[in-house]
Amino acid sequence: MLTVLSSAPSRKALLSAVPxxxxxxxxxxxxDKTIKDIVGGKDNRKLVVCGPCSADNxxxxxxxxxxxxxxxDKVKDKLFLTPRLYVAKAxxxxxxxxxxxxxxxxxxxxxxxxxxxRKMFVEVLERTGLPVADELLFAEQIEFFGDIVSYCFIGARQCDSPFFRGLASGLDVAVGVKNNLAGNLSLLAFSLQAIAMKRRFFDRGREVVSDGALCHGVLRGFSDSSGVMRPNNDGASVGEFARILKENKLNKFIMIDCSHANSGKNYLRQTENAINAIKNPLxxxxxxxxxxxEGRCEGGVFGCSRTDACLGWSQTEELLLELHGLL
Structure with a gap:
Protein backbone atom coordinates (compact mmCIF):
# COMPACT_ATOMS: atom_id res chain seq x y z
CA MET A 1 0.00 0.00 0.00
CA LEU A 2 1.18 3.51 -0.78
CA THR A 3 0.56 6.50 1.47
CA VAL A 4 0.65 9.80 -0.39
CA LEU A 5 2.70 12.33 1.57
CA SER A 6 2.56 15.20 -0.91
CA SER A 7 2.56 16.01 -4.59
CA ALA A 8 5.94 16.08 -6.32
CA PRO A 9 7.03 19.55 -7.42
CA SER A 10 6.00 20.42 -10.95
CA ARG A 11 8.50 21.10 -13.70
CA LYS A 12 7.10 24.63 -13.95
CA ALA A 13 7.65 25.28 -10.23
CA LEU A 14 11.23 23.98 -10.35
CA LEU A 15 12.21 25.94 -13.44
CA SER A 16 10.64 29.07 -12.02
CA ALA A 17 12.37 28.76 -8.64
CA VAL A 18 15.77 27.70 -10.03
CA PRO A 19 16.04 28.98 -13.61
CA ASP A 32 24.82 17.99 -25.60
CA LYS A 33 26.14 18.23 -29.16
CA THR A 34 29.78 17.71 -28.18
CA ILE A 35 29.01 14.55 -26.22
CA LYS A 36 26.81 13.22 -29.02
CA ASP A 37 29.52 13.97 -31.56
CA ILE A 38 32.09 12.02 -29.53
CA VAL A 39 29.73 9.10 -28.86
CA GLY A 40 28.65 9.10 -32.50
CA GLY A 41 32.21 9.11 -33.85
CA LYS A 42 32.23 12.64 -35.30
CA ASP A 43 34.71 13.95 -32.70
CA ASN A 44 37.77 11.78 -31.95
CA ARG A 45 38.44 13.09 -28.46
CA LYS A 46 38.09 10.72 -25.51
CA LEU A 47 35.22 11.18 -23.06
CA VAL A 48 36.00 11.18 -19.34
CA VAL A 49 33.13 11.09 -16.86
CA CYS A 50 34.49 11.64 -13.37
CA GLY A 51 33.12 12.67 -10.03
CA PRO A 52 31.91 11.34 -6.69
CA CYS A 53 30.13 8.03 -6.40
CA SER A 54 27.29 10.14 -5.02
CA ALA A 55 27.05 13.95 -5.11
CA ASP A 56 26.03 14.07 -1.46
CA ASN A 57 27.01 17.66 -0.63
CA ASP A 73 40.75 23.61 -20.07
CA LYS A 74 44.25 22.09 -20.13
CA VAL A 75 43.27 18.81 -21.78
CA LYS A 76 40.36 19.86 -24.01
CA ASP A 77 42.21 19.16 -27.25
CA LYS A 78 42.25 15.42 -26.51
CA LEU A 79 39.86 14.81 -23.59
CA PHE A 80 36.34 16.08 -22.92
CA LEU A 81 35.63 16.07 -19.19
CA THR A 82 32.15 15.63 -17.78
CA PRO A 83 31.46 15.74 -14.04
CA ARG A 84 29.55 12.77 -12.68
CA LEU A 85 26.86 14.21 -10.38
CA TYR A 86 24.62 11.32 -9.37
CA VAL A 87 21.84 12.35 -6.98
CA ALA A 88 19.93 9.05 -6.74
CA LYS A 89 21.60 5.75 -5.91
CA ALA A 90 20.33 2.24 -6.62
CA ARG A 118 18.50 21.43 -9.24
CA LYS A 119 20.23 24.36 -7.57
CA MET A 120 23.48 22.34 -7.47
CA PHE A 121 23.22 21.38 -11.15
CA VAL A 122 22.47 24.95 -12.20
CA GLU A 123 25.39 26.33 -10.18
CA VAL A 124 27.78 23.84 -11.79
CA LEU A 125 26.59 24.72 -15.29
CA GLU A 126 26.55 28.49 -14.67
CA ARG A 127 29.96 28.62 -12.95
CA THR A 128 31.96 26.11 -14.96
CA GLY A 129 30.15 25.48 -18.24
CA LEU A 130 30.88 21.77 -17.79
CA PRO A 131 28.17 19.29 -18.78
CA VAL A 132 26.24 17.48 -16.06
CA ALA A 133 26.03 13.67 -16.06
CA ASP A 134 23.42 11.91 -13.94
CA GLU A 135 22.02 8.39 -13.54
CA LEU A 136 18.33 7.84 -14.25
CA LEU A 137 16.46 6.06 -11.45
CA PHE A 138 13.09 7.81 -11.56
CA ALA A 139 11.03 9.24 -14.39
CA GLU A 140 10.65 12.42 -12.35
CA GLN A 141 14.34 13.18 -12.83
CA ILE A 142 13.59 13.95 -16.47
CA GLU A 143 10.98 16.50 -15.39
CA PHE A 144 13.18 17.97 -12.66
CA PHE A 145 16.54 18.15 -14.44
CA GLY A 146 16.03 17.39 -18.13
CA ASP A 147 16.90 20.93 -19.19
CA ILE A 148 20.27 20.73 -17.39
CA VAL A 149 21.62 17.17 -17.74
CA SER A 150 23.70 16.57 -20.88
CA TYR A 151 24.60 12.91 -20.35
CA CYS A 152 22.38 10.25 -18.84
CA PHE A 153 23.34 6.81 -17.57
CA ILE A 154 21.30 3.66 -17.02
CA GLY A 155 22.85 1.58 -14.26
CA ALA A 156 23.57 -2.13 -13.91
CA ARG A 157 20.38 -2.71 -11.91
CA GLN A 158 18.12 -0.97 -14.42
CA CYS A 159 19.61 -1.81 -17.83
CA ASP A 160 17.41 -4.84 -18.55
CA SER A 161 14.16 -3.13 -17.48
CA PRO A 162 11.58 -2.31 -20.19
CA PHE A 163 10.57 0.72 -18.10
CA PHE A 164 14.04 2.26 -18.17
CA ARG A 165 14.64 1.25 -21.77
CA GLY A 166 11.48 3.13 -22.69
CA LEU A 167 12.39 6.24 -20.71
CA ALA A 168 15.91 6.29 -22.13
CA SER A 169 14.65 5.93 -25.70
CA GLY A 170 12.92 9.29 -25.36
CA LEU A 171 15.94 11.27 -24.18
CA ASP A 172 17.47 13.94 -26.38
CA VAL A 173 20.95 13.50 -24.88
CA ALA A 174 23.51 10.69 -25.17
CA VAL A 175 22.80 7.69 -22.96
CA GLY A 176 25.41 5.38 -21.45
CA VAL A 177 24.14 1.92 -20.50
CA LYS A 178 26.06 -0.31 -18.10
CA ASN A 179 26.18 -4.08 -18.36
CA ASN A 180 24.05 -5.88 -15.79
CA LEU A 181 25.40 -7.31 -12.54
CA ALA A 182 25.90 -10.72 -14.18
CA GLY A 183 27.99 -9.19 -16.96
CA ASN A 184 25.99 -10.55 -19.90
CA LEU A 185 27.25 -8.55 -22.88
CA SER A 186 24.62 -9.89 -25.27
CA LEU A 187 21.90 -8.57 -22.96
CA LEU A 188 23.69 -5.23 -22.90
CA ALA A 189 23.54 -5.18 -26.70
CA PHE A 190 19.81 -5.96 -26.54
CA SER A 191 19.33 -3.01 -24.17
CA LEU A 192 21.18 -0.71 -26.55
CA GLN A 193 19.08 -1.95 -29.44
CA ALA A 194 15.86 -1.30 -27.48
CA ILE A 195 16.92 2.20 -26.40
CA ALA A 196 18.03 3.19 -29.90
CA MET A 197 14.72 2.29 -31.56
CA LYS A 198 11.44 4.15 -31.74
CA ARG A 199 9.09 2.94 -29.02
CA ARG A 200 5.45 3.39 -28.01
CA PHE A 201 4.61 3.09 -24.33
CA PHE A 202 2.85 4.57 -21.32
CA ASP A 203 4.72 7.28 -19.46
CA ARG A 204 3.44 9.12 -16.39
CA GLY A 205 -0.22 8.96 -17.38
CA ARG A 206 0.41 9.51 -21.09
CA GLU A 207 0.66 7.36 -24.21
CA VAL A 208 3.88 8.43 -25.91
CA VAL A 209 6.11 7.62 -28.88
CA SER A 210 9.88 8.01 -28.58
CA ASP A 211 12.38 8.65 -31.38
CA GLY A 212 15.12 6.44 -29.94
CA ALA A 213 18.28 7.74 -28.29
CA LEU A 214 21.96 7.81 -29.19
CA CYS A 215 23.34 5.28 -26.72
CA HIS A 216 26.44 3.24 -25.98
CA GLY A 217 27.64 0.48 -23.68
CA VAL A 218 29.60 0.88 -20.46
CA LEU A 219 31.61 -2.10 -19.21
CA ARG A 220 31.69 -2.07 -15.40
CA GLY A 221 32.67 -5.65 -14.51
CA PHE A 222 30.33 -8.19 -12.93
CA SER A 223 29.85 -10.75 -10.17
CA ASP A 224 30.04 -14.44 -11.05
CA SER A 225 27.65 -17.12 -9.77
CA SER A 226 29.65 -17.34 -6.54
CA GLY A 227 29.44 -13.62 -5.94
CA VAL A 228 33.09 -13.00 -6.82
CA MET A 229 33.73 -9.73 -8.67
CA ARG A 230 35.24 -10.14 -12.13
CA PRO A 231 36.52 -7.45 -14.52
CA ASN A 232 35.45 -7.09 -18.14
CA ASN A 233 37.78 -4.24 -19.08
CA ASP A 234 40.49 -6.60 -20.38
CA GLY A 235 41.35 -6.67 -24.06
CA ALA A 236 39.51 -9.93 -24.72
CA SER A 237 36.25 -8.75 -23.11
CA VAL A 238 36.35 -5.38 -24.86
CA GLY A 239 37.09 -7.08 -28.16
CA GLU A 240 34.21 -9.50 -27.69
CA PHE A 241 31.80 -6.66 -26.93
CA ALA A 242 33.04 -4.76 -29.98
CA ARG A 243 32.31 -7.87 -32.06
CA ILE A 244 28.78 -8.12 -30.63
CA LEU A 245 28.13 -4.44 -31.39
CA LYS A 246 29.33 -4.83 -34.98
CA GLU A 247 27.32 -8.01 -35.47
CA ASN A 248 24.15 -6.25 -34.32
CA LYS A 249 24.89 -3.01 -36.22
CA LEU A 250 24.99 -0.98 -33.01
CA ASN A 251 26.98 2.11 -32.04
CA LYS A 252 30.62 1.03 -31.64
CA PHE A 253 31.45 3.53 -28.87
CA ILE A 254 32.58 1.71 -25.69
CA MET A 255 33.18 3.28 -22.30
CA ILE A 256 35.10 1.58 -19.49
CA ASP A 257 33.96 2.06 -15.91
CA CYS A 258 37.30 1.99 -14.10
CA SER A 259 35.65 1.42 -10.71
CA HIS A 260 33.09 -1.10 -9.42
CA ALA A 261 33.82 -4.74 -10.31
CA ASN A 262 36.53 -3.72 -12.78
CA SER A 263 38.54 -2.47 -9.82
CA GLY A 264 37.42 -5.17 -7.40
CA LYS A 265 36.13 -2.24 -5.31
CA ASN A 266 39.74 -1.08 -4.82
CA TYR A 267 39.56 2.57 -5.87
CA LEU A 268 43.33 2.80 -6.41
CA ARG A 269 43.10 0.34 -9.31
CA GLN A 270 41.17 2.95 -11.26
CA THR A 271 44.44 4.57 -12.29
CA GLU A 272 45.76 1.45 -14.01
CA ASN A 273 42.35 0.71 -15.52
CA ALA A 274 42.11 4.22 -16.95
CA ILE A 275 45.57 4.09 -18.51
CA ASN A 276 44.88 0.70 -20.10
CA ALA A 277 41.53 1.88 -21.44
CA ILE A 278 42.94 5.04 -22.99
CA LYS A 279 45.57 2.93 -24.76
CA ASN A 280 42.91 0.60 -26.21
CA PRO A 281 41.71 1.93 -29.60
CA LEU A 282 38.34 0.22 -29.07
CA GLU A 294 40.61 10.15 -1.05
CA GLY A 295 38.78 7.01 0.05
CA ARG A 296 35.48 6.67 1.86
CA CYS A 297 34.34 8.36 5.07
CA GLU A 298 31.48 7.83 7.48
CA GLY A 299 29.56 10.72 8.95
CA GLY A 300 29.38 13.17 6.07
CA VAL A 301 32.99 14.39 5.88
CA PHE A 302 33.16 17.33 3.43
CA GLY A 303 34.35 16.18 0.02
CA CYS A 304 34.76 12.53 1.02
CA SER A 305 32.55 9.81 -0.42
CA ARG A 306 29.97 8.22 1.85
CA THR A 307 29.32 5.42 -0.66
CA ASP A 308 32.07 3.87 -2.84
CA ALA A 309 35.65 4.92 -2.11
CA CYS A 310 37.01 7.49 -4.57
CA LEU A 311 40.30 8.81 -5.85
CA GLY A 312 41.26 12.08 -4.15
CA TRP A 313 41.63 15.33 -6.06
CA SER A 314 45.42 15.29 -6.43
CA GLN A 315 45.29 11.71 -7.71
CA THR A 316 42.55 12.66 -10.15
CA GLU A 317 44.35 15.70 -11.52
CA GLU A 318 47.59 13.78 -11.95
CA LEU A 319 45.79 10.94 -13.72
CA LEU A 320 43.90 13.19 -16.12
CA LEU A 321 47.08 14.99 -17.13
CA GLU A 322 48.84 11.64 -17.60
CA LEU A 323 46.00 10.37 -19.80
CA HIS A 324 46.23 13.52 -21.89
CA GLY A 325 49.95 12.92 -22.34
CA LEU A 326 49.34 9.39 -23.58
CA LEU A 327 47.17 10.53 -26.49
Missing part, protein backbone atom coordinates in the same frame (compact mmCIF):
# COMPACT_ATOMS: atom_id res chain seq x y z
CA UNK A 20 18.86 28.72 -16.11
CA UNK A 21 20.28 31.85 -17.69
CA UNK A 22 20.09 32.17 -21.47
CA UNK A 23 23.87 31.75 -21.64
CA UNK A 24 23.71 28.52 -19.62
CA UNK A 25 20.92 27.19 -21.84
CA UNK A 26 23.16 27.66 -24.87
CA UNK A 27 26.12 26.08 -23.07
CA UNK A 28 23.96 23.09 -22.21
CA UNK A 29 22.96 22.58 -25.84
CA UNK A 30 26.58 22.94 -26.96
CA UNK A 31 27.60 20.30 -24.41
CA UNK A 58 26.21 20.48 -3.08
CA UNK A 59 29.01 22.75 -1.84
CA UNK A 60 31.62 19.99 -2.14
CA UNK A 61 30.30 18.90 -5.54
CA UNK A 62 30.47 22.45 -6.91
CA UNK A 63 34.01 22.90 -5.56
CA UNK A 64 35.01 19.63 -7.24
CA UNK A 65 33.58 20.84 -10.56
CA UNK A 66 35.35 24.19 -10.31
CA UNK A 67 38.64 22.33 -9.88
CA UNK A 68 37.75 19.97 -12.72
CA UNK A 69 37.12 22.93 -15.02
CA UNK A 70 40.72 24.09 -14.58
CA UNK A 71 41.95 20.68 -15.74
CA UNK A 72 39.35 20.45 -18.51
CA UNK A 91 21.26 0.08 -3.63
CA UNK A 92 21.57 -3.66 -4.18
CA UNK A 93 19.98 -4.49 -0.82
CA UNK A 94 17.79 -1.40 -0.66
CA UNK A 95 19.74 -0.07 2.30
CA UNK A 96 22.19 2.72 3.10
CA UNK A 97 22.43 6.18 1.59
CA UNK A 98 20.27 6.58 -1.51
CA UNK A 99 21.53 9.93 -2.76
CA UNK A 100 20.89 13.62 -2.25
CA UNK A 101 17.54 13.49 -4.03
CA UNK A 102 16.27 10.56 -1.96
CA UNK A 103 17.74 11.44 1.45
CA UNK A 104 14.63 12.31 3.47
CA UNK A 105 16.04 14.17 6.45
CA UNK A 106 13.93 14.60 9.55
CA UNK A 107 11.49 17.45 9.00
CA UNK A 108 12.32 17.66 5.30
CA UNK A 109 10.88 16.14 2.15
CA UNK A 110 12.03 14.64 -1.12
CA UNK A 111 10.42 17.61 -2.85
CA UNK A 112 12.78 19.93 -0.97
CA UNK A 113 15.64 17.77 -2.20
CA UNK A 114 14.55 18.19 -5.82
CA UNK A 115 15.02 21.96 -5.51
CA UNK A 116 18.38 21.42 -3.75
CA UNK A 117 19.66 19.11 -6.50
CA UNK A 283 37.61 2.36 -25.99
CA UNK A 284 36.12 5.78 -26.55
CA UNK A 285 35.86 6.88 -22.95
CA UNK A 286 36.23 6.11 -19.28
CA UNK A 287 34.37 6.66 -16.04
CA UNK A 288 36.12 7.41 -12.74
CA UNK A 289 34.89 7.74 -9.16
CA UNK A 290 36.72 10.74 -7.77
CA UNK A 291 36.13 13.41 -5.12
CA UNK A 292 37.97 16.08 -3.15
CA UNK A 293 39.25 13.64 -0.52
Missing amino acids: LSDAAKKTKLDN PEAAVEYCVRLKSVA RTHGEDYQGLLMDAKEGGSLSDNAFLC CGGIMLESYLK
Whole structure:
Protein backbone atom coordinates (compact mmCIF):
# COMPACT_ATOMS: atom_id res chain seq x y z
CA MET A 1 0.00 0.00 0.00
CA LEU A 2 1.18 3.51 -0.78
CA THR A 3 0.56 6.50 1.47
CA VAL A 4 0.65 9.80 -0.39
CA LEU A 5 2.70 12.33 1.57
CA SER A 6 2.56 15.20 -0.91
CA SER A 7 2.56 16.01 -4.59
CA ALA A 8 5.94 16.08 -6.32
CA PRO A 9 7.03 19.55 -7.42
CA SER A 10 6.00 20.42 -10.95
CA ARG A 11 8.50 21.10 -13.70
CA LYS A 12 7.10 24.63 -13.95
CA ALA A 13 7.65 25.28 -10.23
CA LEU A 14 11.23 23.98 -10.35
CA LEU A 15 12.21 25.94 -13.44
CA SER A 16 10.64 29.07 -12.02
CA ALA A 17 12.37 28.76 -8.64
CA VAL A 18 15.77 27.70 -10.03
CA PRO A 19 16.04 28.98 -13.61
CA LEU A 20 18.86 28.72 -16.11
CA SER A 21 20.28 31.85 -17.69
CA ASP A 22 20.09 32.17 -21.47
CA ALA A 23 23.87 31.75 -21.64
CA ALA A 24 23.71 28.52 -19.62
CA LYS A 25 20.92 27.19 -21.84
CA LYS A 26 23.16 27.66 -24.87
CA THR A 27 26.12 26.08 -23.07
CA LYS A 28 23.96 23.09 -22.21
CA LEU A 29 22.96 22.58 -25.84
CA ASP A 30 26.58 22.94 -26.96
CA ASN A 31 27.60 20.30 -24.41
CA ASP A 32 24.82 17.99 -25.60
CA LYS A 33 26.14 18.23 -29.16
CA THR A 34 29.78 17.71 -28.18
CA ILE A 35 29.01 14.55 -26.22
CA LYS A 36 26.81 13.22 -29.02
CA ASP A 37 29.52 13.97 -31.56
CA ILE A 38 32.09 12.02 -29.53
CA VAL A 39 29.73 9.10 -28.86
CA GLY A 40 28.65 9.10 -32.50
CA GLY A 41 32.21 9.11 -33.85
CA LYS A 42 32.23 12.64 -35.30
CA ASP A 43 34.71 13.95 -32.70
CA ASN A 44 37.77 11.78 -31.95
CA ARG A 45 38.44 13.09 -28.46
CA LYS A 46 38.09 10.72 -25.51
CA LEU A 47 35.22 11.18 -23.06
CA VAL A 48 36.00 11.18 -19.34
CA VAL A 49 33.13 11.09 -16.86
CA CYS A 50 34.49 11.64 -13.37
CA GLY A 51 33.12 12.67 -10.03
CA PRO A 52 31.91 11.34 -6.69
CA CYS A 53 30.13 8.03 -6.40
CA SER A 54 27.29 10.14 -5.02
CA ALA A 55 27.05 13.95 -5.11
CA ASP A 56 26.03 14.07 -1.46
CA ASN A 57 27.01 17.66 -0.63
CA PRO A 58 26.21 20.48 -3.08
CA GLU A 59 29.01 22.75 -1.84
CA ALA A 60 31.62 19.99 -2.14
CA ALA A 61 30.30 18.90 -5.54
CA VAL A 62 30.47 22.45 -6.91
CA GLU A 63 34.01 22.90 -5.56
CA TYR A 64 35.01 19.63 -7.24
CA CYS A 65 33.58 20.84 -10.56
CA VAL A 66 35.35 24.19 -10.31
CA ARG A 67 38.64 22.33 -9.88
CA LEU A 68 37.75 19.97 -12.72
CA LYS A 69 37.12 22.93 -15.02
CA SER A 70 40.72 24.09 -14.58
CA VAL A 71 41.95 20.68 -15.74
CA ALA A 72 39.35 20.45 -18.51
CA ASP A 73 40.75 23.61 -20.07
CA LYS A 74 44.25 22.09 -20.13
CA VAL A 75 43.27 18.81 -21.78
CA LYS A 76 40.36 19.86 -24.01
CA ASP A 77 42.21 19.16 -27.25
CA LYS A 78 42.25 15.42 -26.51
CA LEU A 79 39.86 14.81 -23.59
CA PHE A 80 36.34 16.08 -22.92
CA LEU A 81 35.63 16.07 -19.19
CA THR A 82 32.15 15.63 -17.78
CA PRO A 83 31.46 15.74 -14.04
CA ARG A 84 29.55 12.77 -12.68
CA LEU A 85 26.86 14.21 -10.38
CA TYR A 86 24.62 11.32 -9.37
CA VAL A 87 21.84 12.35 -6.98
CA ALA A 88 19.93 9.05 -6.74
CA LYS A 89 21.60 5.75 -5.91
CA ALA A 90 20.33 2.24 -6.62
CA ARG A 91 21.26 0.08 -3.63
CA THR A 92 21.57 -3.66 -4.18
CA HIS A 93 19.98 -4.49 -0.82
CA GLY A 94 17.79 -1.40 -0.66
CA GLU A 95 19.74 -0.07 2.30
CA ASP A 96 22.19 2.72 3.10
CA TYR A 97 22.43 6.18 1.59
CA GLN A 98 20.27 6.58 -1.51
CA GLY A 99 21.53 9.93 -2.76
CA LEU A 100 20.89 13.62 -2.25
CA LEU A 101 17.54 13.49 -4.03
CA MET A 102 16.27 10.56 -1.96
CA ASP A 103 17.74 11.44 1.45
CA ALA A 104 14.63 12.31 3.47
CA LYS A 105 16.04 14.17 6.45
CA GLU A 106 13.93 14.60 9.55
CA GLY A 107 11.49 17.45 9.00
CA GLY A 108 12.32 17.66 5.30
CA SER A 109 10.88 16.14 2.15
CA LEU A 110 12.03 14.64 -1.12
CA SER A 111 10.42 17.61 -2.85
CA ASP A 112 12.78 19.93 -0.97
CA ASN A 113 15.64 17.77 -2.20
CA ALA A 114 14.55 18.19 -5.82
CA PHE A 115 15.02 21.96 -5.51
CA LEU A 116 18.38 21.42 -3.75
CA CYS A 117 19.66 19.11 -6.50
CA ARG A 118 18.50 21.43 -9.24
CA LYS A 119 20.23 24.36 -7.57
CA MET A 120 23.48 22.34 -7.47
CA PHE A 121 23.22 21.38 -11.15
CA VAL A 122 22.47 24.95 -12.20
CA GLU A 123 25.39 26.33 -10.18
CA VAL A 124 27.78 23.84 -11.79
CA LEU A 125 26.59 24.72 -15.29
CA GLU A 126 26.55 28.49 -14.67
CA ARG A 127 29.96 28.62 -12.95
CA THR A 128 31.96 26.11 -14.96
CA GLY A 129 30.15 25.48 -18.24
CA LEU A 130 30.88 21.77 -17.79
CA PRO A 131 28.17 19.29 -18.78
CA VAL A 132 26.24 17.48 -16.06
CA ALA A 133 26.03 13.67 -16.06
CA ASP A 134 23.42 11.91 -13.94
CA GLU A 135 22.02 8.39 -13.54
CA LEU A 136 18.33 7.84 -14.25
CA LEU A 137 16.46 6.06 -11.45
CA PHE A 138 13.09 7.81 -11.56
CA ALA A 139 11.03 9.24 -14.39
CA GLU A 140 10.65 12.42 -12.35
CA GLN A 141 14.34 13.18 -12.83
CA ILE A 142 13.59 13.95 -16.47
CA GLU A 143 10.98 16.50 -15.39
CA PHE A 144 13.18 17.97 -12.66
CA PHE A 145 16.54 18.15 -14.44
CA GLY A 146 16.03 17.39 -18.13
CA ASP A 147 16.90 20.93 -19.19
CA ILE A 148 20.27 20.73 -17.39
CA VAL A 149 21.62 17.17 -17.74
CA SER A 150 23.70 16.57 -20.88
CA TYR A 151 24.60 12.91 -20.35
CA CYS A 152 22.38 10.25 -18.84
CA PHE A 153 23.34 6.81 -17.57
CA ILE A 154 21.30 3.66 -17.02
CA GLY A 155 22.85 1.58 -14.26
CA ALA A 156 23.57 -2.13 -13.91
CA ARG A 157 20.38 -2.71 -11.91
CA GLN A 158 18.12 -0.97 -14.42
CA CYS A 159 19.61 -1.81 -17.83
CA ASP A 160 17.41 -4.84 -18.55
CA SER A 161 14.16 -3.13 -17.48
CA PRO A 162 11.58 -2.31 -20.19
CA PHE A 163 10.57 0.72 -18.10
CA PHE A 164 14.04 2.26 -18.17
CA ARG A 165 14.64 1.25 -21.77
CA GLY A 166 11.48 3.13 -22.69
CA LEU A 167 12.39 6.24 -20.71
CA ALA A 168 15.91 6.29 -22.13
CA SER A 169 14.65 5.93 -25.70
CA GLY A 170 12.92 9.29 -25.36
CA LEU A 171 15.94 11.27 -24.18
CA ASP A 172 17.47 13.94 -26.38
CA VAL A 173 20.95 13.50 -24.88
CA ALA A 174 23.51 10.69 -25.17
CA VAL A 175 22.80 7.69 -22.96
CA GLY A 176 25.41 5.38 -21.45
CA VAL A 177 24.14 1.92 -20.50
CA LYS A 178 26.06 -0.31 -18.10
CA ASN A 179 26.18 -4.08 -18.36
CA ASN A 180 24.05 -5.88 -15.79
CA LEU A 181 25.40 -7.31 -12.54
CA ALA A 182 25.90 -10.72 -14.18
CA GLY A 183 27.99 -9.19 -16.96
CA ASN A 184 25.99 -10.55 -19.90
CA LEU A 185 27.25 -8.55 -22.88
CA SER A 186 24.62 -9.89 -25.27
CA LEU A 187 21.90 -8.57 -22.96
CA LEU A 188 23.69 -5.23 -22.90
CA ALA A 189 23.54 -5.18 -26.70
CA PHE A 190 19.81 -5.96 -26.54
CA SER A 191 19.33 -3.01 -24.17
CA LEU A 192 21.18 -0.71 -26.55
CA GLN A 193 19.08 -1.95 -29.44
CA ALA A 194 15.86 -1.30 -27.48
CA ILE A 195 16.92 2.20 -26.40
CA ALA A 196 18.03 3.19 -29.90
CA MET A 197 14.72 2.29 -31.56
CA LYS A 198 11.44 4.15 -31.74
CA ARG A 199 9.09 2.94 -29.02
CA ARG A 200 5.45 3.39 -28.01
CA PHE A 201 4.61 3.09 -24.33
CA PHE A 202 2.85 4.57 -21.32
CA ASP A 203 4.72 7.28 -19.46
CA ARG A 204 3.44 9.12 -16.39
CA GLY A 205 -0.22 8.96 -17.38
CA ARG A 206 0.41 9.51 -21.09
CA GLU A 207 0.66 7.36 -24.21
CA VAL A 208 3.88 8.43 -25.91
CA VAL A 209 6.11 7.62 -28.88
CA SER A 210 9.88 8.01 -28.58
CA ASP A 211 12.38 8.65 -31.38
CA GLY A 212 15.12 6.44 -29.94
CA ALA A 213 18.28 7.74 -28.29
CA LEU A 214 21.96 7.81 -29.19
CA CYS A 215 23.34 5.28 -26.72
CA HIS A 216 26.44 3.24 -25.98
CA GLY A 217 27.64 0.48 -23.68
CA VAL A 218 29.60 0.88 -20.46
CA LEU A 219 31.61 -2.10 -19.21
CA ARG A 220 31.69 -2.07 -15.40
CA GLY A 221 32.67 -5.65 -14.51
CA PHE A 222 30.33 -8.19 -12.93
CA SER A 223 29.85 -10.75 -10.17
CA ASP A 224 30.04 -14.44 -11.05
CA SER A 225 27.65 -17.12 -9.77
CA SER A 226 29.65 -17.34 -6.54
CA GLY A 227 29.44 -13.62 -5.94
CA VAL A 228 33.09 -13.00 -6.82
CA MET A 229 33.73 -9.73 -8.67
CA ARG A 230 35.24 -10.14 -12.13
CA PRO A 231 36.52 -7.45 -14.52
CA ASN A 232 35.45 -7.09 -18.14
CA ASN A 233 37.78 -4.24 -19.08
CA ASP A 234 40.49 -6.60 -20.38
CA GLY A 235 41.35 -6.67 -24.06
CA ALA A 236 39.51 -9.93 -24.72
CA SER A 237 36.25 -8.75 -23.11
CA VAL A 238 36.35 -5.38 -24.86
CA GLY A 239 37.09 -7.08 -28.16
CA GLU A 240 34.21 -9.50 -27.69
CA PHE A 241 31.80 -6.66 -26.93
CA ALA A 242 33.04 -4.76 -29.98
CA ARG A 243 32.31 -7.87 -32.06
CA ILE A 244 28.78 -8.12 -30.63
CA LEU A 245 28.13 -4.44 -31.39
CA LYS A 246 29.33 -4.83 -34.98
CA GLU A 247 27.32 -8.01 -35.47
CA ASN A 248 24.15 -6.25 -34.32
CA LYS A 249 24.89 -3.01 -36.22
CA LEU A 250 24.99 -0.98 -33.01
CA ASN A 251 26.98 2.11 -32.04
CA LYS A 252 30.62 1.03 -31.64
CA PHE A 253 31.45 3.53 -28.87
CA ILE A 254 32.58 1.71 -25.69
CA MET A 255 33.18 3.28 -22.30
CA ILE A 256 35.10 1.58 -19.49
CA ASP A 257 33.96 2.06 -15.91
CA CYS A 258 37.30 1.99 -14.10
CA SER A 259 35.65 1.42 -10.71
CA HIS A 260 33.09 -1.10 -9.42
CA ALA A 261 33.82 -4.74 -10.31
CA ASN A 262 36.53 -3.72 -12.78
CA SER A 263 38.54 -2.47 -9.82
CA GLY A 264 37.42 -5.17 -7.40
CA LYS A 265 36.13 -2.24 -5.31
CA ASN A 266 39.74 -1.08 -4.82
CA TYR A 267 39.56 2.57 -5.87
CA LEU A 268 43.33 2.80 -6.41
CA ARG A 269 43.10 0.34 -9.31
CA GLN A 270 41.17 2.95 -11.26
CA THR A 271 44.44 4.57 -12.29
CA GLU A 272 45.76 1.45 -14.01
CA ASN A 273 42.35 0.71 -15.52
CA ALA A 274 42.11 4.22 -16.95
CA ILE A 275 45.57 4.09 -18.51
CA ASN A 276 44.88 0.70 -20.10
CA ALA A 277 41.53 1.88 -21.44
CA ILE A 278 42.94 5.04 -22.99
CA LYS A 279 45.57 2.93 -24.76
CA ASN A 280 42.91 0.60 -26.21
CA PRO A 281 41.71 1.93 -29.60
CA LEU A 282 38.34 0.22 -29.07
CA CYS A 283 37.61 2.36 -25.99
CA GLY A 284 36.12 5.78 -26.55
CA GLY A 285 35.86 6.88 -22.95
CA ILE A 286 36.23 6.11 -19.28
CA MET A 287 34.37 6.66 -16.04
CA LEU A 288 36.12 7.41 -12.74
CA GLU A 289 34.89 7.74 -9.16
CA SER A 290 36.72 10.74 -7.77
CA TYR A 291 36.13 13.41 -5.12
CA LEU A 292 37.97 16.08 -3.15
CA LYS A 293 39.25 13.64 -0.52
CA GLU A 294 40.61 10.15 -1.05
CA GLY A 295 38.78 7.01 0.05
CA ARG A 296 35.48 6.67 1.86
CA CYS A 297 34.34 8.36 5.07
CA GLU A 298 31.48 7.83 7.48
CA GLY A 299 29.56 10.72 8.95
CA GLY A 300 29.38 13.17 6.07
CA VAL A 301 32.99 14.39 5.88
CA PHE A 302 33.16 17.33 3.43
CA GLY A 303 34.35 16.18 0.02
CA CYS A 304 34.76 12.53 1.02
CA SER A 305 32.55 9.81 -0.42
CA ARG A 306 29.97 8.22 1.85
CA THR A 307 29.32 5.42 -0.66
CA ASP A 308 32.07 3.87 -2.84
CA ALA A 309 35.65 4.92 -2.11
CA CYS A 310 37.01 7.49 -4.57
CA LEU A 311 40.30 8.81 -5.85
CA GLY A 312 41.26 12.08 -4.15
CA TRP A 313 41.63 15.33 -6.06
CA SER A 314 45.42 15.29 -6.43
CA GLN A 315 45.29 11.71 -7.71
CA THR A 316 42.55 12.66 -10.15
CA GLU A 317 44.35 15.70 -11.52
CA GLU A 318 47.59 13.78 -11.95
CA LEU A 319 45.79 10.94 -13.72
CA LEU A 320 43.90 13.19 -16.12
CA LEU A 321 47.08 14.99 -17.13
CA GLU A 322 48.84 11.64 -17.60
CA LEU A 323 46.00 10.37 -19.80
CA HIS A 324 46.23 13.52 -21.89
CA GLY A 325 49.95 12.92 -22.34
CA LEU A 326 49.34 9.39 -23.58
CA LEU A 327 47.17 10.53 -26.49
